Amino acid sequence: MKVAITGAARGIGLATARALKAKGATVVIGDIDEEAVKKAAAELGVRGVKLDVTDRESFTNFLAEAGDYDVLINNAGIMPIGPVLGETDDDARRCFDINVHGVMLGTKLALEKFVPAGRGHVVNIASLAGVLPTPGLALYNGSKAAVVIFSEATRQEVKKHGVHVSVVMPSFTNTELIAGTRSPKGQKNCEPEDIAAAVVSVIARPRPQTTVPAKFAAQIALMGLIPQKVKDLVSHRLGLDTIFLEFDHGARKSYDERIRS
Template sequence: MSKVIAITGAARGIGLATARALTGKGATVVIGDIDEAAVEEAAAALGVTGLTVDVTSRASFTAFLDAAEAAAGGPLDVLINNAGIMPIGPVADESDADARRCLDINVHGVMLGTKLALGRMLPRGSGHIINVASLAGVLFTPGLALYNASKAAVVGFTEATRLEVADRGVHVSAVLPTFTNTDLVAGTASPKGQKNCEPEDIAAAVAALIGRPRPQVVVPKKLGAQVKIGALLPERLRRATSRRLGLDKIFLDYDPDARKSYDARIRSTP
């Protein structure tokens, strides 16, 4: 895979696993993260270029893409907008600061990265933008209202953008992972009878998507059909299914101590 690929939010979790997978396939990968120490450590371990980036800042994101292309010695082929945060808990208790930061990173960060990448890709008529959304963008869960809203926005934005540029040589795709074992789900239980994905599962799906571009990929694949079928069910059955899986309580009855480190990190200012 001889492509130049930049990934945001790649110091850990899905972003890091994706960088590892794509590097292993021969791509020239540049990783970015707002955590300078973490991205430097991750880059050293992978043998790639690691850069600090604040996806909410046009100047920072532009500098990241410029530096990524300079380090790679060629134009950007793929941008993976992966950076995101996930505050959880009762909607009435969500702070205004959490709401603004979540939307700034999860929504505006994706929009900004997409626009900046399109500015580079459209003139030459090639490129691929992959926005890491979530099944939370199409399946809504108590205790996850803020994150649900942000990822629903990413799903809608990605699809509308894809349609707009579909005939201009640039692919735009969304990846919708289910529960994945990263810091985002710290202190929460898994849905009953279901096993969480690993970051490597999402990384494999992203690598496959680069090889064969498609509008949208659900991970794991089997959940894609279940989501479509579930949308056709009456409200009463959907709520009963949610209760049976424990989804009505997962993000309300969680262990706050287990999330302290993650919550402190996502609430820290750049």
């Protein structure tokens, strides 16, 4: 099996590359940070390629480097946080260009190969934020909600061709994306390796959606039956209503500068 992974110089993408290589897969990783992706690739013993997921030529070249790949994992993403009125137009465009259009572009390019062949698997890394709106996370919520719906609609469209499309929705994960924030009360953060294990599982046994931790799947399914006042109360008790509004700007500075560069 040959797998191409975007945004894989660090975090979930890197952990996933490591997990798949350990399973015997041939892995090619891409990332906008050329120095970081080359270093990560050298450490893993895989091929690393500079990749801008917002650019068709760059994405096409990346997939050409991956050769006869069987799986594309669209993992690249950024997470600006803070109040809606603090979100700049540039932040909004960049977030959607990477998180949404990057996923759409990668998916379409992969399907151009997979559909005629009658096989292949696209795995899109979304987030529980795509189904659980949270104050201070509106921009990211919107982008990941788009990934969830896009992935499901695409899955329904191409399943008749023998092609799989899956979406993986992690909860709070210990990566740079949550720098400077705190965890919800009573909740233990996931590790990148937890998400990687879920991706390995969904490739081995394709299914439309996977949540990490898995226990959240039932809760999400029941969300439509819960009155909004109850949802708001639970959010407040868990501290979700302030986590992305009251955070350590200093601890987040490095990440914020990198995603805006």
